[in-house]
Amino acid sequence: xxxxxxxxxxxxxxxxxxxxxxxxxxxxxxxxxxxxxxxxxxxxxxxxx
Amino acid sequence: xxxxxxxxxxxxxxxxxxxxxxxxxxxxxxxxxxxxxxxxxxxxxxxxxxxxxxxxxxxxxxxxxxxxxxxxxxxxxxxxxxxxxxxxxxxxxxxxxxxxxxxxxxxxxxxxxxxxxxxxxxxxxxxxxxxxxxxxxxxxxxxxxxxxxxxxxxxxxxxxxxxxxxxxxxxxxxxxxxxxxxxxxxxxxxxxxxxxxxxxxxxxxxxxxxxxxxxxxxxxxxxxxxxxxxxxxxxxxxxxxxx
Numbered sequence: 001x002x003x004x005x006x007x008x009x010x011x012x013x014x015x016x017x018x019x020x021x022x023x024x025x026x027x028x029x030x031x032x033x034x035x036x037x038x039x040x041x042x043x044x045x046x047x048x049x
Numbered sequence: 050x051x052x053x054x055x056x057x058x059x060x061x062x063x064x065x066x067x068x069x070x071x072x073x074x075x076x077x078x079x080x081x082x083x084x085x086x087x088x089x090x091x092x093x094x095x096x097x098x099x100x101x102x103x104x105x106x107x108x109x110x111x112x113x114x115x116x117x118x119x120x121x122x123x124x125x126x127x128x129x130x131x132x133x134x135x136x137x138x139x140x141x142x143x144x145x146x147x148x149x150x151x152x153x154x155x156x157x158x159x160x161x162x163x164x165x166x167x168x169x170x171x172x173x174x175x176x177x178x179x180x181x182x183x184x185x186x187x188x189x190x191x192x193x194x195x196x197x198x199x200x201x202x203x204x205x206x207x208x209x210x211x212x213x214x215x216x217x218x219x220x221x222x223x224x225x226x227x228x229x230x231x232x233x234x235x236x237x238x239x240x241x242x243x244x245x246x247x248x249x250x251x252x253x254x255x256x257x258x259x260x261x262x263x264x265x266x267x268x269x270x271x272x273x274x275x276x277x278x279x280x281x282x283x284x285x286x287x288x289x290x291x292x
Binding site for chain 1: 100102104105112147151155166264274279
């Protein structure tokens, strides 16, 4: 087990915050992409019009 | 370079290229993060003064680099949008803002978590920290501006002007530690006379910097794809409403 010393809480909190912020950003980006793709599929294509 | 930019100016061509690149970029990002984290936790030694707390550096510094890179990229896109009227420039600008804001938030929070045990305080109003907080407010400002104006072309003009004016803060952030007496340490990697940190700590930091850049690129392409689809949806709905 890695011994992080007396400031271990600060180190782990830094990595936890990074993980939470990046996960939220990835989740929002992917979910927006999926919603846009699904909505685009529901509307008839007008590219040839 | 101009030729490449002209070739991918067509949104449909860009979409095809982005779709092919996204899975590879995502995979490369994950592999790079794993290598960087292995180096940060198991190869890099503890600092002789800061001990294990130095490991915060491997998330704090790459996040700061990407926060600065994000606005610089937005400023270049603003020129592309205002001067060259490149059809993807304002799409890239809009897609980059939340990514840059997220990296800026990580930089500020992890910096505070690093400052408390090392400086004895969560925050000081020194030039580096304050200019970084201003960058965060700038990101939030342009995100709000994109949402406040419904018509994308009008929003793009307003955001481009604001982005270019506010870009003055980027060199201020970079050189704040040289121009003013700050609690924040001076640059130790991006220096004219070369890095001042030991190679055993430098390579995991550079790998994590590359990982952050790859993550930025992956999310940028994904968000640009989404924005292009949303603009097409908007056009189709307007056409349908007009009959």
